[in-house]
C-alpha cells in the first residue's frame with residue numbers, strides 16, 4: 001500500500017516568548033501534533049525546550065473544554081455557553097447599574113494576538129464603558145517602554161532586527177539572562193564579547209567575557225558610574241552627542257558624583273571591572289547595550305533603563321548601522337500587546353487616551369463620539385489592589401494572565417480577587433486564577449487560531465491554525481463579541497474574524513506612532529518581513545529605526561536626568577538578605593502552561609532558592625533541604641540549592657510555581673511612579689530551615 005500523503009505543514013510561531021521562533025506544525029489531534037523549527041531569521045532552525053514541547057498543552061488532560069459557572073454550593077460546575085455568558089452579562093449589567101461603569105474592570109495579557117488586544121481595549125471602553133483596563137505587560141516591559149519613549153520618542157523594544165547582533169563586537173546584557181529566556185537568540189551573539197550584568201553568575205554570565213555582579217537594585221548607580229568613566233576616560237562620542245542628542249550636560253553632571261570607588265561601595269562591582277567594561281564598550285562602534293527585566297522590575301526601573309540609554313547615547317550607539325540600544329521584550333506579543341489599546345492610558349496605534357486628536361481619530365474608526373471614550377484608568381497593580389474596595393472595581397474579566405501567581409504581594413492580590421462580586425476568566429487551562437473565578441470560559445490555543453503577533457524586533461508575524469478547536473471551545477474574539485452583544489452593543493462592532501479585526505486595527509493605527517496601516521494579511525502571507533511603522537501598502541516597513549533621526553520633533557534623542565535612590569526595602573537584622581526573582585529555562589511565566597508539560601515539569605518539578613554556601617550556613621540550611629523564604633509580607637517554601645557563584649547577600653527564587661511555592665508571596669509591591677512597574681527584583685527576606 002502506498003503511504004498516505006504527508007499532511008501539509010502549517011507555518012506559524014511558538015506560543016511563548018517574544019522571540020517568536022518560526023515553527024512548522026504537522027499532525028492532527030488524533031495522531032498528535034509535531035513541531036519543528038522553521039528556518040526563520042530569529043531562530044534559524046533552533047527552538048528551546050519549551051518550544052519543542054509546546055504541543056502537549058493542546059491536549060492537556062485538564063484542558064478547559066466547556067464553560068464553568070460557580071454553583072450555589074460554591075463549586076465550579078459545567079455549564080452551557082448560553083448560561084455562562086448570560087451569567088456574565090447579567091452580572092456586569094447589575095454591577096454597572098448599581099456602582100457605575102468603572103466598577104467593571106479588564107485585565108489583559110501580552111500573549112494575546114494583536115487582534116485580541118485591540119478588541120479587548122475596544123470592548124472595555126465601549127461595551128463596558130470603563131476606564132479600568134490594564135494588563136500584565138505593566139509587570140513586564142513598562143519601565144523600558146517609558147524610558148524609550150522619553151529618550152527616542154517611540155517605544156520599539158529592538159529598533160533593529162535581531163540578526164544585526166551577529167555583527168556586533170561587544171554586547172552588554174544588563175539584567176537579561178538570554179541563555180535561559182531566549183536560547184535561540186544566543187546564536188546571534190556567538191562572536192561578540194559579552195558583558196553580563198547580573199547579581200547571579202547566570203547561564204548568560206557564564207558565556208560572558210566580563211561579568212559585573214551588582215547587588216540587586218543598584219544598577220542605576222552602576223550605569224551612572226559607567227557614564228562617569230566614559231567621560232573621565234575620554235570615551236564619549238562628542239560629535240554624535242552634539243549632532244544627535246540633547247541634555248548631555250545635565251546627565252553628565254549627575255554622573256560626576258558617581259566616581260568609581262563610590263560605585264564600587266554601592267554596587268559591589270570592583271573599580272577595575274567597571275573600567276574594563278567601559279573600554280570594551282567603547283573600543284568599537286559595533287556595540288549594543290541590551291536590557292532585560294533585571295534592570296526594569298524596580299521602583300526606579302524607568303530611571304535605571306534611562307541610565308543605560310544615557311550610556312549608549314554617550315558612546316554614540318543608538319540609531320547607527322552597527323550598534324544601538326535595545327530592550328528585550330518578553331511575552332509572545334509583548335510588543336504588539338502594548339500598542340493597541342489594552343494599556344490603561346492608551347488607544348490603538350500607540351495613541352494616547354488623553355490626546356484630543358488621538359481620541360477623535362479612534363472614535364471616528366469606532367463610529368462613536370470621542371466623549372464616549374473614558375479617560376485613563378488604574379495601572380495593573382493599582383487596579384488589582386483596588387478590587388472589591390469601596391470605590392474600586394467589583395467585577396473583573398481576566399484574559400491572558402494568571403495574576404494569582406504572577407502579581408506581586410500575591411497573598412494580598414488573591415484576597416482582593418476573592419472580594420470581587422464577579423470574577424470571569426477566559427483561559428484554556430484551569431489556571432490558579434481561573435480556579436477562583438465565578439465563570440470560566442474555555443478558549444482556543446495558538447495552534448487552533450489565526451492572528452498576528454509583533455515580535456521583539458517590531459516585526460509583525462502571522463499565527464496560523466493547524467487544528468480546529470475542540471467542539472465547545474471558542475475564541476477570545478467570540479467571547480468578547482458574545483458578551484458585548486448581550487450588553488446591548490451592535491454586533492458588527494465586534495468582529496470575530498481575525499482578518500476583519502486586523503483591517504480595523506490598521507485603520508485605527510493609521511498615523512499613530514505604531515502605524516500598521518500598510519500591513520495586510522496578504523502581504524504577511526506572501527512572506528514579506530514587515531516591521532512597523534508601515535504607513536501604506538507600498539511601504540517596505542521599517543526594520544531599522546532612528547538611522548536618520550529620532551522620533552522627537554527636533555529629531556534628537558534626549559538624555560535623562562536620573563539619580564540613584566535604591567530599592568524600597570533595606571535589609572535588616574530580621575530580614576538580612578535580598579531576594580531576587582526571575583526565570584529558568586524549563587518554565588514559562590506563571591507556569592500555567594509549562595507545568596502541564598511532562599518533560600518540563602520533570603526537569604523542574606518544584607520551587608527552589610539559590611543560596612550562597614556561607615549564607616546557607618548562617619541560616620543553618622543544607623543543600624536540598626526545604627526552607628521558608630520570608631519577607632515582611634509573607635513567606636513561601638523552596639528547596640535549597642547551594643551555589644557558590646551567587647552574591648552572599650542575595651538569594652534567587654524562580655516565580656513559576658503555584659500555591660505555597662509562589663515567589664510572589666514575598667515580593668514587594670513598591671511601584672515605579674512613572675511606569676507602574678512593581679519591584680519584583682528586590683525584597684528583604686530571611687531563610688529558615690523547614691523540617692520535611
Ligand SMILES: Nc1nc2c(c(=O)[nH]1)N[C@H]1C(S)=C(S)[C@@H](COP(=O)(O)OP(=O)(O)OC[C@H]3O[C@@H](n4cnc5c(=O)[nH]c(N)nc54)[C@H](O)[C@@H]3O)O[C@H]1N2
Pocket residue numbers: 017018140174175176177178180181182197198199200202214215216217218219292293294295329330331332580581582583584585586587588589590652681
Ligand atoms: N524560560 C523562560 N523564558 C522566558 C520567560 C519565562 O517565563 N521563562 N518569559 C518571557 C518574558 S515575559 C520575559 S519578560 C523575559 C524575561 O527575560 P529576562 O529579563 O532574561 O528574565 P529574568 O530571569 O526575569 O531576569 C533576568 C536576570 O536578571 C537578574 N537580576 C535580578 N535582579 C537584578 C538586578 O537588580 N540587576 C540586574 N542587573 N539583574 C538582576 C536575574 O538574576 C536574572 O538572571 O523572558 C521571556 N522568556
Ligand SMILES: Nc1nc2c(c(=O)[nH]1)N[C@H]1C(S)=C(S)[C@@H](COP(=O)(O)OP(=O)(O)OC[C@H]3O[C@@H](n4cnc5c(=O)[nH]c(N)nc54)[C@H](O)[C@@H]3O)O[C@H]1N2
Pocket residue numbers: 109110111112113136137139140141293297330331398399400401402403405406407408426427428429431443476581582583588589590591592593655663664667680
Ligand atoms: N516575582 C516575579 N513576578 C513576575 C515576574 C518576575 O520576574 N518575578 N515577571 C513578570 C512578567 S515580566 C510577566 S510578563 C508576568 C507574566 O505573568 P502572567 O500574566 O501570569 O503570565 P502567564 O503565565 O503567561 O499567564 C497567561 C495565562 O493566560 C493563558 N493564556 C495564554 N494565552 C492566552 C490567550 O490567547 N487567551 C486567553 N484567554 N488566555 C491565554 C495561559 O494559559 C495562562 O493561564 O509575570 C510577572 N511576574
Ligand code: SF4
Pocket residue numbers: 014015016017018019020021043046047048049050051052181182183184
Ligand atoms: S525561545 Fe521563546 S519563542 Fe523560541 S522556542 Fe523558546 S519559548 Fe518559543
Ligand SMILES: [Mo]
Pocket residue numbers: 139140141330331
Ligand atoms: Mo514579561
